[in-house]
């Protein structure tokens with residue numbers, strides 16, 4: 062409904078005004094001529110909605126994804142058509158797998174040229190269809206308020222995830238007289254009283270219950286409710302892969318992470334549990350040991366599965382009690398559940414004690430080959446980092462010791478891609494440092510992982526972000542080498558890396574940088590990096606034999622060769 066009282070606005074301005082309506086505080090981009098009208102409108106709001114210009118769209122999309130994970134608001138990313146969109150797709154995929162709210166805006170060919178395979182033209186509905194919650198093109202400026210409010214609702218409600226909106230170039234310069242939309246309201250279902258009661262009954266009948274929590278939708282209040290629930294019932298608590306900050310890892314009831322490189326005793330415990338209460342997590346391949354710890358379609362454990370997206374319930378695993386609810390809403394309802402006369406906690410006190418002992422033993426690293434023990438460095442961080450410090454990582458074997466030896470105490474202190482995407486650590490840390498300038502932010506990366514998006518150190522320096530990058534250098538794509546030695550022992554190919562001088566490279570970006578080759582050097586080096594006042598990089602040179610915290614390459618190779626011989 063056009064009204065003469067309403068000022069005419071261009072599509073670009075209408076779009077930016079809607080972002081402000083929805084509370085947007087920052088956007089990430091690599092510019093393109095396809096959305097100049099948006100850039101121009103952003104110019105006028107540069108103080109309230111600052112724009113972070115990145116060096117590659119993969120970096121920008123990862124930053125927006127990390128922002129979404131950290132804040133619960135959709136991360137906002139603007140990229141140009143064709144190559145900009147293809148570069149940015151990694152962040153959309155991670156947002157999908159990690160259930161993170163994200164809105165990717167893509168400058169698009171004008172409606173006058175559409176469907177001609179014009180310059181950089183791509184059909185985004187087909188390209189992003191399977192990895193976004195909603196893909197659309199805003200073809201009329203007067204419908205921008207409607208589309209943008211829908212995008213914020215879709216991205217944040219139910220199972221959160223990415224939305225992709227294409228912006229035809231000519232639409233952005235069209236003028237329309239329409240009112241702003243109202244600010245979006247996140248929609249989440251809550252469990253019914255009957256479902257909570259049924260959970261109480263299942264607990265009353267259990268001998269070996271286990272809580273498995275995950276997802277990034279938690280907040281302080283819901284974490285506290287969950288912790289009280291775990292304490293009241295004496296439950297052991299595990300966190301799903303790369304969602305360790307859903308529960309205080311230093312709490313006595315925390316017994317470890319269910320993910321890649323899981324403590325074998327914990328893996329056995331997941332199998333032995335008779336009641337598995339999974340909250341906020343999909344139960345993906347990496348959290349179920351490749352669907353072995355929890356079997357599809359009928360798990361051996363009685364499964365209570367709480368997840369905000371009903372489509373996921375019963376998709377892979379039959380739950381005796383499926384509950385479509387947000388983690389926060391579920392945690393609030395747990396306050397109503399009191400321990401019954403059966404005094405369950407006493408019944409499984411031994412089960413909890415054993416799980417605690419297994420976890421304590423798992424946190425003692427074995428001696429590493431070479432002069433630098435990377436697990437000891439992580440333990441140093443665990444002992445000395447402030448509890449609100451944020452730790453990010455990308456993909457590689459270097460990540461596993463972080464998950465094993467660093468304990469996340471507070472909410473929103475972990476940014477880690479369950480998509481397993483390399484190149485996440487640095488951009489996520491830049492976004493985290495911009496979101497929380499006062500906090501220590503550590504990006505843990507490998508020599509392979511770093512060079513996928515390391516150029517975003519330039520972005521960090523440009524905007525005064527101060528992440529500390531720990532680059533674990535073993536001169537190879539170690540993860541793939543590990544698999545190679547297992548499957549094709551002693552036939553090393555395609556996994557060795559000849560690397561640049563990482564210290565000089567980081568210095569060239571304007572970072573503080575140093576190299577550490579001995580464990581004892583690490584604490585002082587880390588303090589210097591913290592004090593540097595600029596983004597910093599510490600290269601940790603590890604012995605290539607130290608392929609995992611528990612095994613050397615030679616041991617893996619010998620075992621694989623022996624298996625073939627025998």
Ligand SMILES: Cc1ncc(C[n+]2csc(CCOP(=O)(O)OP(=O)(O)O)c2C)c(N)n1
Pocket residue numbers: 456457458459460481482483484506507508509510511533535537538539540541
């Ligand atoms: C974008 C992307 N490309 C490829 C892979 C496959 N991959 C997983 S880990 C890895 C090697 C990582 O190497 P590095 O960062 O040096 O860590 P390391 O395993 O040596 O500790 C590769 C190539 C991936 N997960 N993501």
Ligand SMILES: [Mg+2]
Pocket residue numbers: 457507508509533534535536537538539
């Ligand atoms: Mg490596």
